[in-house]
Amino acid sequence: MRGRRISITCDECSVHKISKFKSLNDSELDRINYHKSCTAYKKGQILFHEDTRPLGVFCINAGKLKVYKTGDDGKDQIIQIAKSGDLLGYRAMISEDLYPVTAEALEEVKVCFIPKSEFMKLIDESHDFVMMLLKDACQELGDMTGMMTTLAQKSVRERLAVTLLMLKRVYEADTPEGEEIEINLTREDLANIVGTATETVIRLLHDFKEEELIRTSGRKIMVLEPERLVKVGNIY
DNA sequence: GTCTGCAAAACTCGTTGGTT
């Protein structure tokens, strides 16, 4: 299933200022612009599969993706919800590994693909760019450590509270100021982040609703009381 | 008591075809 080719130039890109490419100079940016290809993916389409070889990196222009790993029992564990401005696939490429995860569009997604050769040239030439990648990789390592601890030590109820707060941060980036933040994810995806069964997530969401911590409208979830969710999640 | 898995019912959403 392939996406539809589209055209986005870096200087008119809406996320350029928050992307990893913000430190590049004009000539470096021109080169990326020349070599990259941009694609629109529909919901459910796959950008890259686990255990395939990276041929380049993906810069998300618009939309959200779930990044997940499939376990031995066939169940998916969602590692990350990637959003506009995020860069995907560079760690596996730099370490010359296969992709450890799959990236799938959660909605209409616009993505720019930068071939490996051009990306590696940038790493050779731009110190600022390398530092930016290093910072990002270290940050993610820290996040993963936190996630592992959360999954291992917290109850499902606590994990769901932590997950809702994390998703609120992800979704508020795309929400105009003043508007209510809506987390738009299936219950199954939510369960795959929390690491539990869909039914358990639905039951706990029902409890959170009763406690007026959240409100739901169809599949959409609105966090009403983030401070109380912090307490429920035992976050200090 | 907490959580999971299964099954069934209820609900939502996207697609399709007909009508205006």
Added chain:
DNA sequence: AACCAACGAGTTTTGCAGAC
């Protein structure tokens, strides 16, 4: 082209039994 109803697929919810 716009609107609407019907339909089917997918998703959500609920109840129950059982494992830990």
